Amino acid sequence: MEVKSLSRFKNIHLFIDFDGTIATPDSLYFLCQRFADRKWRQIEDKMEKGEIDEREGLQQEFDWLHITQEEALRAIDNGVTLDPYFPDFVRWCQERGLKVTIVSGGFLSFIKRFLRRYGLDHLHIKANRVKIEEKKWRIIPSPGRKDCHKCNNCKTYDVEKAKARGEAIIYIGDGHTDRCPAAVADVVFAKDKLKQYCQKEKLKFYEFSNFGDVMTTLASLLPKGKKP
Numbered sequence: 001m002e003v004k005s006l007s008r009f010k011n012i013h014l015f016i017d018f019d020g021t022i023a024t025p026d027s028l029y030f031l032c033q034r035f036a037d038r039k040w041r042q043i044e045d046k047m048e049k050g051e052i053d054e055r056e057g058l059q060q061e062f063d064w065l066h067i068t069q070e071e072a073l074r075a076i077d078n079g080v081t082l083d084p085y086f087p088d089f090v091r092w093c094q095e096r097g098l099k100v101t102i103v104s105g106g107f108l109s110f111i112k113r114f115l116r117r118y119g120l121d122h123l124h125i126k127a128n129r130v131k132i133e134e135k136k137w138r139i140i141p142s143p144g145r146k147d148c149h150k151c152n153n154c155k156t157y158d159v160e161k162a163k164a165r166g167e168a169i170i171y172i173g174d175g176h177t178d179r180c181p182a183a184v185a186d187v188v189f190a191k192d193k194l195k196q197y198c199q200k201e202k203l204k205f206y207e208f209s210n211f212g213d214v215m216t217t218l219a220s221l222l223p224k225g226k227k228p
């Protein structure tokens with residue numbers, strides 16, 4: 001998509017994946033890799049191949065994780081880091097009136113807590129909710145589209161609502177739950193598995209490694225009025 005086509009939109013809305021995109025490594029992978037029975041990997045492979053839905057697979061993976069919330073939070077505090085360019089990127093978006101929503105298959109309370117460390121917990125976040133009792137993890141069902149129940153937290157549900165309001169959609173992500181929303185976005189920034197998917201499906205995308213890259217490319221795409 002070129003500058004001209006973004007110019008016709010009054011509002012530009014960025015939808016950004018969290019795990020592996022804003023924070024690395026992916027916090028759910030990190031917890032499962034470190035603490036779950038290795039059977040979680042088989043479930044992950046099935047989800048990636050589309051043999052089971054994310055809604056079903058996520059719960060199955062966390063059935064193999066037997067740690068408390070405190071243990072999980074401590075591990076994330078010590079092992080997951082924020083893209084160093086992300087705080088400046090958020091400020092840059094705010095200065096230009098660009099809306100930002102984080103959409104995630106991760107857990108809302110964990111993401112908020114993580115972002116609070118960087119003063120970024122004011123951001124709008126749509127993510128999964130989880131109830132943890134002792135060492136039992138239960139994913140709470142999220143509302144979503146009536147015609148598709150694949151993902152518990154449907155990212156496309158939120159993207160389509162913004163599209164229906166006439167907003168331009170910029171999607172930034174890295175993984176398999178980003179494929180569906182990326183396919184309906186106006187501009188896509190992709191890395192890792194989402195990049196491979198876009199290449200395979202011949203979807204146009206901009207490659208990125210960090211939010212410094214996204215800022216540079218996006219600056220060249222924005223209509224002039226969005227640059228103070």
Ligand SMILES: [Mg+2]
Nearest residue numbers: 017019020175
């Ligand atoms: Mg991700």
